[in-house]
Amino acid sequence: MADCCSTPKAAPVDCCCGGESVLIFACSGGSNVGQLTNEAAKKLDQGGVGKFYCLAGIGGDIAGMMVNAEGADRIIALDGCDVACARKTLERANLPISCYVVVTDEGVEKGHHFAISDEEVAGLCARVQELLA
Template sequence: MTDIPIVYSCSGCSNVARIAHDIALNLDSDGIAEMSCVSGVIANVAPIKAIATSGRSIIAIDGCDLACTKNCLDNAEVATSHYFVITDLGIVKRDKWQDSLSENSKAMVHIYGELSKHGINFTKR
């Protein structure tokens, strides 16, 4: 069994949702966290719910203050260890594909930096 955190992200239809999802994918591909499916958690899909309740640290990344990802985890009684909201970083929520690389980078640097303060980084492989 691994001890790296599990990451869940927003799956909405805005630029900030896309940023949240992109960062979760990057955390997974960088080996910093294992991305899993928040829909499977709330739907009680057995193998996915088992991952969520395995005792590993949970990272949740929402695009905006609607907090859909966090609410799904809360409703499934899965405690979140690290929580981020992209709009809290001053990034304005816009329609689907109106995103920018600089905003994505700003959010990624912030989230990676905050996780690193808690020992969650590239050295945790």
């Protein structure tokens, strides 16, 4: 079976970031808040909450990845700020979001730096788990 980051396939892609029924998408943007979504998505994946999945694959309309995302039971979307790149990417792909958090709404100020703390990551993970409960 193909790797998720190689040639597009129409069949579901079994890979490092797929195959589970809960998928996590992070904007992973070029700012502290964007990178907070990336770190939180990694922690949530490692904690068994869901599978961190490739938002860029959805934006790129990669066929096998779309099949996986369309088959997800729940989709978690994390945006760094209210520009909402993850949410808009998923909406354009007609993928319903069941849990959504914007980091700046949680009290973290956006800046073009990458100084993020373990506490901020833990707080974002806790917020997601609170919303999922």
